[in-house]
Each structure stands twice: as C-alpha cells, then as structure tokens.
Amino acid sequence: MLNNKSIGIFDSGYGGLTVFRSIFEQLPEYDYVYLGDTARAPYGNRSFQSIHQYTWECVQWLFEQGCQLVILACNTASAKALRNIQQIDLKSQDPAKRVLGVIRPTAEVIGNYTQTKHIGVLGTKGTVQSGSYVIEIGNFFPDVKVYQQACPLWVPLIENGEYDKPGADYFVKKYLDQILAQSPDIDTLLLACTHYPLIQAKIKEYLSPGIKVVSQGDIVAKSLVDYLQRHPEMEASISRNATQKFFTTTDDTADFDHYAEIFFSAAVKSSFADVKC
Secondary structure, three states: OOOOOOOEEEOOOOHHHHHHHHHHHHHHOOOOEEEEOOOOOOOOOOHHHHHHHHHHHHHHHHHHHOEEEEEEHHHHHHHHHHHHHHHHHHHHOEEEEEEOOOOOHHOOOOOOOOOEEEEEEEEHHHHHHHHHHHHHHHHHOOOOEEEEEOOOOOHHHHHOOOOOHHHHHHHHHHHHHHHHOOOOOEEEEEEEEOHHHHHHHHHHHHHOOOOOEEOOHHHHHHHHHHHHHHHHHHHOOOOOEEEEEEEEEEOOOHHHHHHHHHHHOOOOOEEEOOOOO
C-alpha cells in the first residue's frame, strides 16, 4: 500500500494526464496516484462489458493503494463504466469510497460556452455510441442541441507521436468537416477525449475564429475543487505532501514515461502496476 490518503486518477492510457496536470495546478498540495492501463489501451472500441471490467479492476487496484477517492480521467470509462461502479460495485465493496468521472462536470457547464445553442462533441467511438453527453447536457441545458462525431484515428495518431506531423492534418480536417456538416450553427466544439488537447492548436487551424474549442482539464479540476469543498470529510482525509506517483500496467515503464511526459508537460517516472485480471 502506498500513501493511504492519496487521490487516485485513472485513465486507459496517457490522456488522463492532461486532466491530472490541470488538477495538480489547482490543487498542488495533495498526494496523487496515477494509473494508466496502457497494456489494454485503447478502450474506445471495446465492448461495454470489457470497459467496465477493466475500469473496475483498475479502480480496485487504486483502492488497494489506499485511495478513497478516484477520478476516472477517461471519457470512455466515464461513459461506459462509471454508473455501474457507483450504483452497484461500490455498494457491494465499500460505500464510503467515491469514484467520479469527467462527463457530468463537463455537461454542467458546457452550455454556458455557446451562443447559438448548438454544440459539437468530438470523442472516441465508445463515448459517442454511449450517448452520455447528449443525455447529460440535455439534463442541464435542455435548449441546447448536441451533435456528435467519433474520431477513431485521432488517439492512434497522438499515441504514435504523429499528431503534430503534416500527415495528421488530413484526419483532423476530415472529422471537423463531418461534425460541422451536421449543423452550420455549431459555435462550440467539446474535446470529449483527454488525448485531444494535444491537437487543439491543429484543430483551431481548420475552424473559423467564431468557434470555441473546449477541453476538459480545467473544468474537471474546478469541479474537484468544488466537490472537496462540499465534502469536508473527504477533503480532510486526503494527505498533503504534494507527491505524485505514476503507474502503468505495461512492464515497459521507460516507454510509458517518454509519452507521459508529452501529456503531463513534465518529467514522469513510473512503476509497473500488477493489476489482477
């Protein structure tokens, strides 16, 4: 067991590090344990059952390290596993533990960004097929029209280091053309995958200046600040040594560290996590 009062942050791979970076910037005093399930990534095209199984196994591993609060910094896991974990799995194991996602806090505020009431959501196939953003945004902003576009090649381009190469431009423009073709009134695009901030600058190159591009890091971080303020018992249980520990389910930790540094914008030194399957 590691520090038994850390905040756990989970992602299927590297993308959650963009969220972790924002959380750490706003809450640098706490202790954190990050777990990337890179051995089984990507999650985007996997079945509901597989995503739930893998996510729950990783959440339990973080619990075993002593984390009482875990953030699913992954849209696919949040879309396809969070509800079952919150409503079924936690009740059977330990109702005192908490698992939070990235979809609800984003849905709570995204409607404030649009003037036309037309929002485009760019995500993985799994996130788009779940319909989670359509449902959640509708709950908070029933007058907002939501359009979705799966971008299956963006994550492979990013994780293979090709996201800033000329060859990536074709696929960036392709998916943007497809989402904008759904409505000429879209004025806000949500990057509903934590990998996508790495191509945010390239995305903006193919958009008119009037279209906002919204990433989730700061939104999720602000939501966590609010959550801890509203739950002082949880906030008081988290230790404050400003430590960051990184783990990956692949035994090639050097490879993980190389790519993780790109997402986290700082050097990363990880260890192997033996997540039981």
